[in-house]
Amino acid sequence: MENKEAYPANDAAQDVKDSSRRNFIKQSTLLTAVALTPGTAIKAAADHIDEQIAAVFEKMPLKMQVNGKTQNLSVEPRATLLDILREQLDLTGTKKGCDHGQCGACTVHVDGHRINSCLTLGVMMNGRKITTIEGLANGNQLHPMQEAFIKHDGFQCGYCTPGQIMSAVACIREGHANSEHEIREYMSGNICRCGAYPNIVNAIQEVKDGGMAV
Numbered sequence: 001m002e003n004k005e006a007y008p009a010n011d012a013a014q015d016v017k018d019s020s021r022r023n024f025i026k027q028s029t030l031l032t033a034v035a036l037t038p039g040t041a042i043k044a045a046a047d048h049i050d051e052q053i054a055a056v057f058e059k060m061p062l063k064m065q066v067n068g069k070t071q072n073l074s075v076e077p078r079a080t081l082l083d084i085l086r087e088q089l090d091l092t093g094t095k096k097g098c099d100h101g102q103c104g105a106c107t108v109h110v111d112g113h114r115i116n117s118c119l120t121l122g123v124m125m126n127g128r129k130i131t132t133i134e135g136l137a138n139g140n141q142l143h144p145m146q147e148a149f150i151k152h153d154g155f156q157c158g159y160c161t162p163g164q165i166m167s168a169v170a171c172i173r174e175g176h177a178n179s180e181h182e183i184r185e186y187m188s189g190n191i192c193r194c195g196a197y198p199n200i201v202n203a204i205q206e207v208k209d210g211g212m213a214v
């Protein structure tokens, strides 16, 4: 009779099957062990899990400089830098788009380098210098990149704009703004749903070509 199997079996597929079988047996054994464990042992295990969960919520001290100002905070270990900036420090210029490192709306500078703050745990920022869009201007004097975005209509709804500007400044500092192609490549982590890309590129090129300090 004709063999209807779509793909021939191979060693890798067999390894996966063996591994699944081993995991299944391990889990069954664990469940049986739990069923045979005296109540006190189960309670001890449950208490241990409670302690571990409580540790996740227990606040930790965090000292960092944000836009030139030292901040002494108490944060949950699981809190992201983005949430700390927005919810504890009221710096809502930094936007939450995807919250998964895919849109760039949350871009800030840490010690001068751009990062996605939604992917960064706040407790990792102890002793670091953070700059958000609120810290880019010099008093009432807008940063040259902010001026250029306005001049070139580098935004429509504006939701992505703080992240775009923070990334644009870093892009020039990194030396990655030498051509339209390069700018598009190194700005590709910042998504604009309004499609303001050509104007954003123009703004970056103007600042780069003007040799303005960023």
Ligand code: FES
Binding pocket: 095, 096, 097, 098, 099, 100, 101, 102, 103, 104, 105, 106, 107, 116, 117, 118, 119
């Ligand atoms: S909100 Fe951080 S990358 Fe989208």
Ligand code: FES
Binding pocket: 154, 155, 156, 157, 158, 159, 160, 161, 191, 192, 193, 194, 195, 196
């Ligand atoms: S200006 Fe609207 S998402 Fe970029």
